[in-house]
Amino acid sequence: MDNINSSINNSEDLKKLADLLFPDVVNTPDFYEEKYPYRKLPSKAEVTRMAPSPTGFMHLGNLYSALADERIAHKKGGVFYLRIEDTDEKRKVEGAVETIINVMKYFNIEFDEGAGFDGSAGNNVYGPYFQRQRVEIYHAYVKDLITKGLAYPCFCTEEELEKTRQQQDADKILTGYYGEYATCRSLSFDEIQENIKSGKEYVIRLRSQGSPDGEIIFKDSIKGEVKLPENIHDIVLLKKDGVPTYHFAHAIDDHLMRTTMVIRGGEWLASVPIHYELFHILGFKMPSYGHTALLMKFDEETGGKRKLSKRKDPELSLDYYRKDGYHPYCMKVYLLTLLNSNFEEWHEKFPDKDINEFPFSTSKMSQSGALFDKDKLHNICKNELSALSEYEMYDFLYDWAKEHEPGKCKMWFADKEKMLGILRLYMGIGMKRRRKDFIYARQVFQLISYFFDFEEDGQQEKDSFRFDNETVKAVLNEYLATYSHGDDNSAWFNKLKDIADKFGFASDMKAYKNEPEKYKGNVSDIAEIVRIAITGRANTPDLWAIVHVMGEEQMTGRIKEAIL
């Protein structure tokens, strides 16, 4: 250990230093190695994790990579756990952990162990899963590193650091705390003791063993072989409050929790050298890493793609999708199609198979960042929703409405049979082919609103008649006069044809097409008048079916109202 370039180079002084800094730490790394043994899992099973900081804000990108982690763990009987990276007090938001667990639950992604579990099931043997509750573990390892001369206290203030950074910037050299700029590297034991006695605050830094010319070649399970420079920075291991930085906590935790694969956002790729050095210096085996391409968003301002951002893209928050009532299953299908390029094909080939049976693979993950495409999402929603039964749809809508539109929920669900009828009609159940009108809950209720709040003159804009008032009234009066609720679809439509003939509209489309100038219009115009009167819309599903779902009374009311 003579290449460590320490001013304190006899092991006795190092031991003294370690005891000075961490007098209360008694456990050694060996203790924890024994306490958290390797997991006994089926071969090829992977241990993955989701490790958010407790800001409580989750966006699509989080779900995207969590889904990858979850699939990888669960496809072969592995473990997927939740660890909370709460080392930064400033980020902490009350209730965030619950939010995270709930959101994940909403999207049907369950953790096997981790934060939020009480341990009664014996599934938290690798805990605690909150990093703030693990400081004694980190301290044990840091103390060990100090004993080995691989870490040291640094008393530099933030101002001093900032100053050298600016100087380095001006000199156009690499910024950071390394080599000759790592001034606290060479402090003697006495100097350190003096500083501590005088109450100076300090952090613990890594004594980096990397060389400026060094290169590491690392195999990323998504990106393939990546060449990166060795880390040479004496990065902070423990902040002045004794809490570890992300990098250090990551190395300790993923090792002790026996994580085998880390799937994380591509923004972490650049810090792999740090993690590489940390794992090696600690004597840990590295898990395999997969850095996902970041989910991008089209930026109106710049006209280009960019990473999803929490601050700028609230509409990509998972809450947004929950509020509008996007079905979690559809979201999952969409994310899966982005995640694995062959998923879409597989899903189409085996529409009845549980999507969890899909052979998910990191090698099929995209290299470049995908742009979030709402059109595609909507298309998937339409397809997936059209495959549900009316009862499944009913439950889904009810659950959503109860939570997000409690005021209208009562009205919508007052008559269960009516609602089921509407759903059958709009989903095309019983028809040769299903309709695909539904995208998300809020949109569904907009679509079917005329069954309910028509009279209340809702926000819904009504389509206007394309014929003069007189004609409209005459047609509607005739419609009412001849209407008989017992008519079947074709009898009903024949009456519409009769009305057409009576008022100079063509009842025969062919005849109309041949000589359009001979008529005022055709049956479809008659149907349109009736349709607008009843629904307020020029476009709806089959009118006869609508009338029979809403009932004669409501229909008659609508017509009369239109005649007024």
Add this chain to the structure above:
RNA sequence: GGCUCCAUGGUCAAGCGGUUAAGACAUCGCCCUUUCACGGCGGUAACACGGGUUCAAAUCCCGUUGGAGUCACCA
């Protein structure tokens, strides 16, 4: 700026040295049709650029350009 990753239609993407360069979404047209939707058929639309290597390059190499990420006592 340094380092790193990425580059096929508007979007997501197949492609692994020889293809008429798939497919999906979007878009447009036609058909079906009382409107809408569904469905069917068809169209527009791509290998960023420049050099190599090779009989042959979207595919391999180098450069350029472009995009993205990252350079904290944040994760």
